[in-house]
Amino acid sequence: MTTAITWNNETGRGDIEITSAGLRQDDGLATLVLQILFTDARADPSDVLPDGTNDRRGWIGDTFADEPWGSKLWLLDRSKLTTDVRNKAVTYAQTALERHLKPDYAKQVVVTGAIPQFQMLQLDIAITRPDGSAMTLSIKQRWEAQANAL
Secondary structure (H helix, E strand, O other): OEEOEEEEOOOOEEEEOEEOOEEOEEOOHHHHHHHHHOOEOOOOOOOOOOOOOOOOOOOHHHHHOOOOOOEOHHHHOOOOOOHHHHHHHHHHHHHHHHHHHOOOOOOEEEEEEEEEEOOEEEEEEEEEOOOOOEEEEEEEEEOOHHHHOO
16 A cells, blocks of 8 residues: 545646545555656657747656656646647547556556537546456546646
């Protein structure tokens, strides 16, 4: 068991929850998914950076890792929410989750995306664990490209 990070679809943020028994616990998979998706993976030299700088970000621990940590979802921060951006978000999430979860934590990972309402991106994640059990997670995030722009 590990300290759980729970996603709040109302605020579009993850947080640690305190219960009467202390910090909320989970088996770690949902928390791992959130850590993977919302840690900034280092951008490739060919990626277009959203803020126009040369900061390709990335997690400092990648220096010592075999695989880079995180996802490239941050590259979409200042983009207008379109079908193309939704598709890129699905690709970035799918790539990151497969890289970090297979084969130890997941036999299969499927990410789908939707724009359920104006300026709202939804990622639905279905994970089949190696033992065949399934876990689903739905992440909704208000898309504020204009508010996030310089």
